[in-house]
Amino acid sequence: MTAVAPHPTRAFLPRFLGAVLLRLGGGVALLVALSFLVFLLIHLAPGDLVTNILGPKNTSPEAVAAVTAKYRLDDPLLAQYAAWLGNAVTGDWGTSFRQQAPVAAIVAARAATTVALVSLAFVIALVTAIPLGIASALRAGRSRDRVIGLVTIVGVSAPSFVVAFVLMYVFASVLGWFPLYGYGDGGLDTLRHLVLPAVALAIGLGALLVKITRSVLIRELAQEHITAARARGESDGAVLRLALRGASIPIATSAGLVVTYLVAGTILVENVFAIPGLGRLLFDSVVYKDIPTVQATTLLVAAAIVVVSILVDVLYVVLDPRVRRQEVAR
Numbered sequence: 001m002t003a004v005a006p007h008p009t010r011a012f013l014p015r016f017l018g019a020v021l022l023r024l025g026g027g028v029a030l031l032v033a034l035s036f037l038v039f040l041l042i043h044l045a046p047g048d049l050v051t052n053i054l055g056p057k058n059t060s061p062e063a064v065a066a067v068t069a070k071y072r073l074d075d076p077l078l079a080q081y082a083a084w085l086g087n088a089v090t091g092d093w094g095t096s097f098r099q100q101a102p103v104a105a106i107v108a109a110r111a112a113t114t115v116a117l118v119s120l121a122f123v124i125a126l127v128t129a130i131p132l133g134i135a136s137a138l139r140a141g142r143s144r145d146r147v148i149g150l151v152t153i154v155g156v157s158a159p160s161f162v163v164a165f166v167l168m169y170v171f172a173s174v175l176g177w178f179p180l181y182g183y184g185d186g187g188l189d190t191l192r193h194l195v196l197p198a199v200a201l202a203i204g205l206g207a208l209l210v211k212i213t214r215s216v217l218i219r220e221l222a223q224e225h226i227t228a229a230r231a232r233g234e235s236d237g238a239v240l241r242l243a244l245r246g247a248s249i250p251i252a253t254s255a256g257l258v259v260t261y262l263v264a265g266t267i268l269v270e271n272v273f274a275i276p277g278l279g280r281l282l283f284d285s286v287v288y289k290d291i292p293t294v295q296a297t298t299l300l301v302a303a304a305i306v307v308v309s310i311l312v313d314v315l316y317v318v319l320d321p322r323v324r325r326q327e328v329a330r
Contacts, residue, residue: 027306031299038298039081042291049289053097094292103292107300113183114277118262120194121201129206133213140218155207160265164200164272171196181274197273201265205258212254220247256312260305
């Protein structure tokens with residue numbers, strides 16, 4: 001009796017779900033290791049934690065003893081970390097040393113600002129970088145390609161905070177087209193305040209996407225099916241659409257991966273433009289040695305990067321049937 005081969009999807013799905021769960025487990029382990037490293041570094045940073053909490057004028061022995069007992073500062077470092085981790089797992093991120101408010105509420109209030117800034121920067125990068133990458137690939141080796149290549153080199157090399165200062169000077173101080181700093185009062189006013197910081201973030205990300213789009217599209221245009229389409233007399237537009245169909249998967253997955261560039265860059269850009277987001281909160285908390293807030297903000301940013309990386313891997317498998325066939329064939 002002939003055995004019936006399992007359906008390709010049924011053969012692939014368990015292995016795929018196992019790989020996703022493995023990545024999630026690795027991500028959780030990474031976050032735990034990162035949380036301990038940040039906890040250790042913030043304790044070793046210069047400055048007296050008790051003085052930061054009480055202020056320089058209220059350091060009586062009684063007040064110092066009360067603060068030390070309240071935050072268990074006399075406990076060994078590992079015991080302090082274990083207590084924090086146990087509370088964090090249950091959703092209790094503690095109380096901010098600096099603001100004396102629940103850390104979860106503070107982080108939630110700032111997260112929306114950072115999400116808005118990162119989203120706007122991502123949209124600006126996509127709508128500018130993809131067309132430039134296509135134009136560069138279609139004119140590879142010519143003057144337009146060289147000009148775009150030079151611009152992308154500058155965009156990749158320039159630090160986001162340097163770009164931010166240049167944009168502030170030109171478009172805010174000299175031309176007066178946009179506000180110099182701040183977040184605005186909501187609506188269109190907030191959008192005007194976010195344009196310059198979003199552009200400062202988008203320039204580096206856009207430059208990377210231009211280079212990725214160019215290289216992927218050049219490789220796709222050299223494929224045999226593109227040569228066959230040209231031999232059949234297909235128009236340039238039809239050939240380009242066919243090439244973009246094949247190049248869309250690596251471009252989409254690469255765009256997701258380089259989002260991590262935005263998450264890292266927003267810390268500097270928010271401080272330059274005085275935007276009250278997670279980047280500004282993290283900077284102020286590190287200076288103050290506000291350990292609960294630093295821990296929560298750092299882990300939230302790291303978790304966002306881990307989730308984006310996993311989603312990009314999933315997206316690549318979903319969009320590219322060749323990957324699924326290779327996994328089934330193993």
